[in-house]
Amino acid sequence: MxxxxxxxxxxxxxxxxxxxxxxxxxxxxxxxxxxxxxxxxxxxxxxxxxxxxxxxxxxxxxxxxxxxxxxxxxxxxxxxxxxxxxMGGAQSKLARSNRPPTVIMMAGLQGAGKTTSAGKLAKVLKKENHRPLLVAADIYRPAAIKQLQVLGEQLQVPVFALGDKVNPVDIAKQGLQHAKDNGNDYVIIDTAGRLQIDEALMEELKNIREEVKPDETLLVIDSMAGQEAVNVAQSFHQQLELTGVILTKLDSDTRGGAALSVRAVTGLPIKYAATGEKLDALEPFHPDRMASRILGMGDMLSLIEKAQEGIDAEKAKEMERKMRKAEFTFEDFLEQMEQVKKMGPLDQILEMLPGAGKMKGMQNVKVDEKQIDRVQAIVRSMTKQEKLKPEIINASRRQRIAKGSGTTVADVNRLLKQFEEMKKMMKQLSSMMGPKGMKNLKSLKGKMGGGRRFPF
CATH class of the missing domain: 1.20.120.140 (SRP54, nucleotide-binding domain)
Structure with a gap:
């Protein structure tokens, strides 16, 4: 957390x-x-x-x-x-140009996670139905261009590169023209970093800014750097007139005070925060929600948004019907687990629940994702008939399933027992699922209006 x-x-x-x-x-x-x-x-x-x-x-x-x-x-x-x-009061949203493409210039020191953040931001924009273009303007760090190209392939986002022999200012200029020619509505320019701030770095960044006139100049800073991160932000802001900050490694517990200091010291809004290494671990920064989480009051709005993103409404409708009629099978169980995993790491989901930190056994909880994988392995080792009718799984079948999943018979027995208990519980909670449930979530989100808190 x-x-x-x-x-x-x-x-x-x-x-x-x-x-x-x-x-x-x-x-x-x-x-x-x-x-x-x-x-x-x-x-x-x-x-x-x-x-x-x-x-x-x-x-x-x-x-x-x-x-x-x-x-x-x-x-x-x-x-x-x-x-x-x-921390800024209200969310500071990303600028959007009236004359696309919107240009975002990324800046920061080496090691802060600038290139990865550029890729993560491209994914955020793509999920919002935009057409981002990544521009590889860091010609100095070994493999920086290749790293951005690999990220682009993973995200299915185009990357504009001219190699490491072309002036970064020209790369940025031609990248912007490429975006205009190909209908990209956002351009994310990954610029060079240094191990420390120097005159040559700042001069190059100023020249790029002057050439492409970015709508956003975002500084990527490492939350783990503590007070030094704020000093870096001040130095960059004095030279480049930054428009905002992206905080990386916010999931670390080491000297996380940067997020609490950067706005007050520099006046710069925190636009996004990275809470993990995965490419989908970049979230818009909501000061009110973060304050609520720090004080143990949960973050129901973010949890609802994750549910709306990760849960397929049509599948949820069918799941509701099956639960009501007690037709929920291991096939459905697998599908449900996949949908929940789309919402993100389970320990991060749990910490968004109001008062979770005070629940017995929930303090500093770390969900073992490998245990989830083992459960999925057990289910996948069942035959189709066994998934549909678990009651037919006798002793010999349990031995076969355990062997096929690399687990023990005790593990299989435990899962079968838990599954039956879960079916009973899910039948009771079925009214929370499906379109009615999704409608209730949207209604709850609307009533909360971004400002209501759960005082647990």
């Missing part, structure tokens, strides 16, 4: 406040002292922490808090709002 260590500490602090019937000024000050230490240890900028704590204290020691029936909840709500404001 993003900010896992910080989130755990903050949730413990506010958990103590929630349990109190009344709050004194000393209670608030003690809690804010712990919050201050947690933020500094996460490498949040010192001045940012100082201002943040001062704003909360001003609001949290007022009469409305002290006289409230639920003072702890009021304080948490204040922190949630201030944390949201600290």
């Amino acid at each position: 993003p900010f896992e260590g910080l989130a755990s500490r903050l949730q413990n602090v506010f958990g103590k406040l929630r349990s109190k019937g009344k709050l004194s000024e000393d209670d608030v000050n003690d809690a804010l002292r712990e919050v201050r230490l947690a933020l500094l240890e996460a490498d949040v900028n010192f001045k940012v922490v100082k201002d943040f704590i001062a704003k909360i204290r001003d609001r949290a020691v007022g009469q409305e808090v002290m006289k409230s029936f639920t003072p702890g909840m009021v304080v948490v709500d204040i922190v949630n709002k201030e944390l949201t404001a600290l």
Whole structure:
């Protein structure tokens, strides 16, 4: 989870406040002292922490808090709002030119994940029915062009390259013309990075910017770099007039304070955040949702969006019918597992549930994806008849299935028992599935309106 260590500490602090019937000024000050230490240890900028704590204290020691029936909840709500404001307040969407193509120039130091982020961004745009073009303008780093071409092949996104002997400014210029000629509505230019900021790098980036006049100049920074990431952002912004930031490695627990500092220090919005290495692990950055997740209040809006993306409505309708009539088979089970896996890593899905961090056994939960693979292997080792009628699976069949899936008979027995229990449970929950369920999800999302929180 993003900010896992910080989130755990903050949730413990506010958990103590929630349990109190009344709050004194000393209670608030003690809690804010712990919050201050947690933020500094996460490498949040010192001045940012100082201002943040001062704003909360001003609001949290007022009469409305002290006289409230639920003072702890009021304080948490204040922190949630201030944390949201600290990270930018509202989502900052990607610019779109009135005269396509929209040009996005990627900048950053080597090792920040710039080329991979360019590919991930292309995938995001393609999913939104755009026609992005990747332009390989990094001629210095060995294999940078090849890396972008490989990403393009995986994503089925075209890549414009002229090799490493052509001036990057000319590559960017010709790439833009290629996009115009071929109907691409977004151009993502992968520029060169350095191990550190130098004059030659900045001059080249300025020349590219002057030539293609990008609608967005996005800096890719490594969240693990902590305060240094903010210093890098300041340096680039002074030279290039950046329009936003993409944070990488936000799933790491190491010095994640960059996301909490970069907006306050530079004024630049965080446009996207990468929460994993896979090409679909780039998400629009929603300050309100991130604040909610840090404080253990869940992120139902993102969860609903993932469900709407990953679940096929027609298949869900058929699944609902089968569940109601108790016709759910192992064939359906396999299909259901595939649809759930499309939503992303299961531990990331679970952490979006409100209050999941406080559920017994859910703290710092790590879902073993290999266990899921083993379950799928067991099911795939069954015959078609066995998948349709698991009740026919006798002792000899169980031995064959175990051998075919590389598991044990005990594993097969366990799955068969769990499957029967799951069928009973799914029958009870069938009203949540299918078009009615998807309609309910959309309705819930609309009612939440991006701002409602679950105060668990």
